[in-house]
Amino acid sequence: MPEETIAKPAIVLLSGGLDSATVMALMRRDGYAIHAMSFDYGQRHKQELHYAGLIAQAMGVASHRTVHIDLGAFGGSALTDTQLAVPETGVTPGIPITYVPARNTIFLSFALALAEVLSAQDIFIGVNSQDYSGYPDCRPEFISAFEKLAAVATRLGDEARGPRIHAPLQHLNKSEIIQLGTRLGVDYSLTRSCYQLDDQGRSCAGFLEAGIADPTPYQ
Amino acid sequence: MPEETIAKPAIVLLSGGLDSATVMALMRRDGYAIHAMSFDYGQRHKQELHYAGLIAQAMGVASHRTVHIDLGAFGGSALTDTQLAVPETGVTPGIPITYVPARNTIFLSFALALAEVLSAQDIFIGVNSQDYSGYPDCRPEFISAFEKLAAVATRLGDEARGPRIHAPLQHLNKSEIIQLGTRLGVDYSLTRSCYQLDDQGRSCAGFLEAGIADPTPYQ
Numbered sequence: 001m002p003e004e005t006i007a008k009p010a011i012v013l014l015s016g017g018l019d020s021a022t023v024m025a026l027m028r029r030d031g032y033a034i035h036a037m038s039f040d041y042g043q044r045h046k047q048e049l050h051y052a053g054l055i056a057q058a059m060g061v062a063s064h065r066t067v068h069i070d071l072g073a074f075g076g077s078a079l080t081d082t083q084l085a086v087p088e089t090g091v092t093p094g095i096p097i098t099y100v101p102a103r104n105t106i107f108l109s110f111a112l113a114l115a116e117v118l119s120a121q122d123i124f125i126g127v128n129s130q131d132y133s134g135y136p137d138c139r140p141e142f143i144s145a146f147e148k149l150a151a152v153a154t155r156l157g158d159e160a161r162g163p164r165i166h167a168p169l170q171h172l173n174k175s176e177i178i179q180l181g182t183r184l185g186v187d188y189s190l191t192r193s194c195y196q197l198d199d200q201g202r203s204c205a206g207f208l209e210a211g212i213a214d215p216t217p218y219q
Numbered sequence: 220m221p222e223e224t225i226a227k228p229a230i231v232l233l234s235g236g237l238d239s240a241t242v243m244a245l246m247r248r249d250g251y252a253i254h255a256m257s258f259d260y261g262q263r264h265k266q267e268l269h270y271a272g273l274i275a276q277a278m279g280v281a282s283h284r285t286v287h288i289d290l291g292a293f294g295g296s297a298l299t300d301t302q303l304a305v306p307e308t309g310v311t312p313g314i315p316i317t318y319v320p321a322r323n324t325i326f327l328s329f330a331l332a333l334a335e336v337l338s339a340q341d342i343f344i345g346v347n348s349q350d351y352s353g354y355p356d357c358r359p360e361f362i363s364a365f366e367k368l369a370a371v372a373t374r375l376g377d378e379a380r381g382p383r384i385h386a387p388l389q390h391l392n393k394s395e396i397i398q399l400g401t402r403l404g405v406d407y408s409l410t411r412s413c414y415q416l417d418d419q420g421r422s423c424a425g426f427l428e429a430g431i432a433d434p435t436p437y438q
Binding site: 067068069070101102103104105106108109110112113114116117136137139141142145146148149150151152153154 | 287288289320321322325335356361367373
């Protein structure tokens with residue numbers, strides 16, 4: 001008699017960008033039932049949420065929620081504050097102006113709530129080496145500290161050790177992520193990949209470096 | 220020449236109940252500029268938010284925000300799920316049905332964002348021994364794990380060690396909290412203290428035990 005195989009539920013933070021799309025491709029490869037969470041937090045790039053829906057559907061997710069939260073009320077970031085220009089250049093020393101206070105802490109907290117409700121033991125997040133050169137809450141030590149928190153924060157934590165926080169892109173740069181996702185069949189035309197385009201307004205640096213044509217449908 | 224004294228900003232999670240009112244009285248005594256955060260998360264007891272506003276005003280806070288979040292979408296708790304009856308009895312073994320998944324993790328995450336924006340080094344929460352007998356995210360090990368997370372999660376964390384998470388009621392029971400607050404001049408008639416009343420519908424057990432008349436204006 002064949003064993004019954006039921007896909008393990010797992011949560012992913014889904015932005016609509018290429019990182020989280022690539023993470024979902026890894027989850028799909030590994031046989032998880034994907035429960036995607038997106039956040040409407042007053043970001044300027046509302047199209048992200050549109051692309052999040054497209055890529056979630058393409059990946060065959062088990063569920064996709066968009067949680068409305070009011071980060072904009074806190075101010076202090078170019079991503080939500082329309083008074084500030086988004087820098088055109090890439091990663092700069094120090095913490096970039098596009099940083100949103102405690103954003104990944106808040107997002108992972110919601111993921112933790114959903115993990116508990118769904119009895120999911122795994123939470124995925126698409127942070128990578130390019131991010132954590134600048135954003136405090138993308139660094140490996142942050143991911144590790146959140147996992148320790150999760151172990152004592154929930155009912156699951158009482159019974160065992162709480163959900164694992166997976167950051168499978170942690171040691172990859174953009175072009176490596178794009179190469180990985182391309183091998184896994186990610187359709188990057190369904191993602192919103194860049195905050196800003198190159199000088200010609202045609203492509204992300206990551207695609208140029210990966211030697212792969214940028215399929216993002218820029219308007 | 221007298222030193223100029225500027226009150227240090229600190230964040231408090233304000234529910235409208237007696238615990239957070241007592242915490243604010245301690246903060247007031249210690250000279251903090253109090254920035255209160257309440258959460259509209261689909262709780263059944265909407266009056267909590269009304270009392271939160273009253274007690275914040277009475278304490279002379281520097282600011283009071285109510286953040287709207289959608290915990291109800293996750294289900295699984297009597298506090299937000301109107302299909303489930305709130306238990307009439309007090310603390311029972313195990314995790315009570317009134318537990319909301321990851322609630323304090325989410326609330327503290329928002330407090331952390333505000334702390335960063337205000338450059339506040341202190342966050343206060345009114346968890347106490349009666350709570351953490353049942354709720355995983357009220358226990359001392361949870362508070363400690365969140366403080367470690369905060370140290371690596373924010374800009375502040377980059378510069379120093381991040382904000383402290385204070386839980387000054389951690390080792391007090393309800394009647395001790397009421398006695399403390401009464402000494403500090405808390406007007407408990409401005410709080411919403413109980414989820415359920417005693418048999419006569421007149422009082423909280425905590426006030427009975429403290430030997431102090433319950434001034435809560437039950438409807």
